Amino acid sequence: MFKIIKRSKKSNARVGLLKTAHGDIQTPVFMPVGTLATVKGMTVDNLNEIGAQIILANTYHLSLRPTTERLEQYGGIHSFMNWKKPILTDSGGYQVFSLSKTRKIFSDRVEFKSHLDGSLKVFTPQNVIDHQRRIGSDIWMPLDICTPYPASKDDVRKDMAVTNKWIKDAHGYWDQLDTKSLFFSIIQGGMYPDLRKECVSEFKDMGFSGFALGGVSVGEPREEMEEIVASVTPELPEDKPRYLMGVGLPENMDFCIQQGIDMFDCVAPARLARHGHVFTKNGKINLKNKQFQDDLTPIDDCDCMTCQSYSKAYLRHLLVCKEMLGPILLSYHNIHFLVKMVDKIRNDILAED
């Protein structure tokens, strides 16, 4: 299911191949976020042009709209959105805790009110797997509690105990299903490496398809996230893919890949684009700034459709006039930037002697 093609001699970085029911993924990989079965502003053709290999969707959101029942009736998420490559679904644990004003955690379930209409919903470790099975994604994630940052060690430990039991229950359930879909464990433990290592030792021999580091990118300083990545990644089984959840800005890639991370996702490219921010080889710039008003050069030395066709002055004009094409073209560039950045790191590892 996961094969390491090459290990870097300079660091713990590796190039791998992850096989799923909807095709192979070359790692390291950046996964564009398509929460609601759409990567905001991007058509499936756009994503294919850019070379996106896999996208993310979200179980919490999709279970509420269009609903899991509908997606199952329609033949699954792939045919509904016309995306033929792999899809990873996040469980929605994070959304239960961040979007729902009322939620109650029990040892075997979480009850919450939909952020859309206030109706009462229940997630259990098992029914979250069922949602993902019916949605039809290729990589499934377990229900977990995302502890806010900062949190005391005791609080983190309490949440971790519940989460770890849920993950084991979910694993048992997945294990007896007849499915080609992969199932990842999530390593929690906040900013406490010893707690994280406890999680790893509980899960490493259970037969998960991969391992995700959760509870990062929750407001902690970058150095703390990097410390966790550096101390926990080496503990993870070598022969399984490692996914760093919610992390994937240009400044994160080199460091995390060198520690042995294989998969990234980040909502920032589209969010930043909506505010006029774009990535360049020399850092982030804000196209709304007046200095770009008469700048007829492209955003960057970049072969994406946006940079090949439009100038900064034109893109700024679209943003200033609040034309919807503005954020669309900027998203295209930003997602292209991250996908290509990780592709280049992967190719550099392959080109090492």
Ligand SMILES: [Zn+2]
């Ligand atoms: Zn570009």
